[in-house]
Amino acid sequence: xxxxxQPPSTIVTPGPTKRVYIIFTAEISPxxxxxxVQACANLAQQRIAEVYLAxxxxxxxxxxxxxxxxxxxxxxxxxxxxxxxxxxSIGNAVFLAGAERYACAQSTFMFHGVGFDTxxxxxxxxxxxxxxxxxxxxxxxIAAVVAGRTNMNPDEVEGFxxxxxxxxxxxxxxxxxxxEIREFNLPAGAPVISFVFQRQGV
Numbered sequence: 001x002x003x004x005x006q007p008p009s010t011i012v013t014p015g016p017t018k019r020v021y022i023i024f025t026a027e028i029s030p031x032x033x034x035x036x037v038q039a040c041a042n043l044a045q046q047r048i049a050e051v052y053l054a055x056x057x058x059x060x061x062x063x064x065x066x067x068x069x070x071x072x073x074x075x076x077x078x079x080x081x082x083x084x085x086x087x088x089s090i091g092n093a094v095f096l097a098g099a100e101r102y103a104c105a106q107s108t109f110m111f112h113g114v115g116f117d118t119x120x121x122x123x124x125x126x127x128x129x130x131x132x133x134x135x136x137x138x139x140x141x142i143a144a145v146v147a148g149r150t151n152m153n154p155d156e157v158e159g160f161x162x163x164x165x166x167x168x169x170x171x172x173x174x175x176x177x178x179x180e181i182r183e184f185n186l187p188a189g190a191p192v193i194s195f196v197f198q199r200q201g202v
Contacts, residue, residue: 018048018049018050019048019049019051019052019190019191020043020048020051020190020191020192021051021052021186022039022040022052022053022194023192023193023194024036024054024055024057025054025195026197027058027060028057028060028065029060029061029064030061030064032195033064033067033068035195036068036195039193039195040071040072040075047076048077050077050079050080051075051077051078051080052082053079053082053098054082054084054186055082055083055084055094055095056086056087057087057094059088059089059091059110060089060090061090062090062138063138065090065091065093066093066142068094068097069093069094069145072094073097078100079097079098079100080098080100080102081094081095081097081101081102082101082103083095083101083103083104083107083108083109083169084107085107086107086108086109086110087107087108087109087110088109088112089112093141093142093145095109095177096145096149096177101177101178102179102181102182103169103177103181103182104169104182104183104184108166108167108168108169109167109172109177110164110166110167111157111161111167112161112165139161142161143157143161146177149176150175152175152177
């Protein structure tokens with residue numbers, strides 16, 4: 001579980017600001033997504049024209065990731081997303097919300113099937129069927145996003161889920177996951193919103 005150590009400021013100083021940078025390096029969960037959603041909503045209210053999201057995530061919870069993807073698609077600003085490390089699992093759906101998408105040369109994208117953790121001492125057939133149905137539904141949602149926003153077809157995406165594969169930035173460029181491979185550069189003095197989370201117990 002992640003907790004936000006310091007609430008980021010989302011008040012952009014008056015002036016000719018057209019682009020705001022957001023740095024997000026965390027798991028995808030309600031605790032991390034909600035502050036990001038609030039920050040983006042505030043930027044939309046301030047009529048910011050462009051948001052540049054520097055993203056690195058090990059993935060996380062599918063419902064939170066899908067909600068964030070849909071939310072970002074609905075924002076009035078132009079969204080640019082840049083993979084600055086690794087984008088894994090449900091993080092790929094979040095990444096694909098960008099109208100422009102870039103990746104650092106040594107960044108990676110990891111695809112795998114959806115799983116779940118259970119502490120149930122006794123598991124019956126009905127429970128297993130329900131869990132499997134939910135798992136497949138989540139997997140299909142991610143596959144639909146990936147296939148719909150890239151050059152990949154559903155069969156190829158499902159193959160990645162079955163095998164669990166990590167792909168390079170060059171592969172991502174070839175498949176339309178990213179539009180260009182380039183290094184991330186933050187201009188001096190640019191407005192930045194940086195999220196700092198701490199894992200519980202750390």
